Amino acid sequence: MKLIPTCYYCGVVKGPSPLKELKPGEDPPKEGVLDMVPCPGCEKLMADGILIIEVADGETDPVNPKRTGRRVVISEESAKQILDLKDVKNNRATYMEQQYFKLFYKVESKNEKDN
């Protein structure tokens, strides 16, 4: 059973999709996270700052929570102050529930990148 590798951070499919190699009658592969390597888009965002990924309210799955698709990047300094992140050099991304992200997004949306 093949797995379509997806980005841990944003959930998009990474690399070529094995769907093209699918034989007639074969079950389509499932999507899943194989590693913690970010997709090129997330890698770029995480180079600029700390990536905050919005997830549905009540999500507690630390590996694959239901993402809403909205993301925002904040500076390392803001992440230390607002999110109380200690190790910003190694922790370049975090999940945030929609109820909190909504409040946060209004303040930070002017800094959001177009992608």
Ligand SMILES: [Zn+2]
């Ligand atoms: Zn990604």
